[in-house]
Amino acid sequence: MDLSFITDGWAGHLSYLLLVLSMLMRRMLWLRLFVIASALAGIAFDYYWLNNPVGVFWQTLLILVNLAELFILWRNDRRASFSAEEQRFRDTLLPGLSPGRTRRFLDHGRWETLAPGTVLTREGQPPDFLTYLDDGNIRIEAHGRLLRVVTGGHFIGEMSLMGDGRAVATATVQSRARVWRIERVKLARLRDTSPATMSVLELGIARDMRAKLVFQNATGPGDGP
Known part of the structure; x- marks a missing residue:
């Protein structure tokens, strides 16, 4: 050579x-x-x-x-500045995203306070939103059976981002809930326009799903948080 x-x-x-x-x-x-x-x-x-x-x-x-x-x-x-609930969201599920990108991502969605009985996802149907639960309780049911109750710090509807896009369970607000929600169509656009942001979000979703599985295996189906 x-x-x-x-x-x-x-x-x-x-x-x-x-x-x-x-x-x-x-x-x-x-x-x-x-x-x-x-x-x-x-x-x-x-x-x-x-x-x-x-x-x-x-x-x-x-x-x-x-x-x-x-x-x-x-x-x-x-x-970039964040409210207390936005900072919890960022620390828990978006730790790899810069402050500026986190601010822009959060601005694509909106914060809402939901009353008990509000349905976030319906089993077998594509949900309109990906939801982050900051505070409150969400009942997760499939085939008419209670699977678990999700508390603050978790996503709702993240499973619909995979596969055929249909929710695998029905999620209903059990007590007054404070949530951040983003439309699925906006997430689809972000996948094309901001792949780095979506990569961090997908990592956060994967961590959240793993935490839910560990909790469910430890407590058993139907047990409380």
């Missing part, structure tokens, strides 16, 4: 390596930092090895664009 392929253009290899690594980053901050590092290595390669001013210009422009985007991220994070 001709080692000059590596040694004579190490800065060029480093530039592309950092660019590839940036595509593996799950957080936008690290993605943009890796892109900037890639562009810096690219500038060194274009200037010292290739004497290519066109490459230097476009790599410099790439750095400036990413610096501007980092500033916007920083500004949005600094401006």
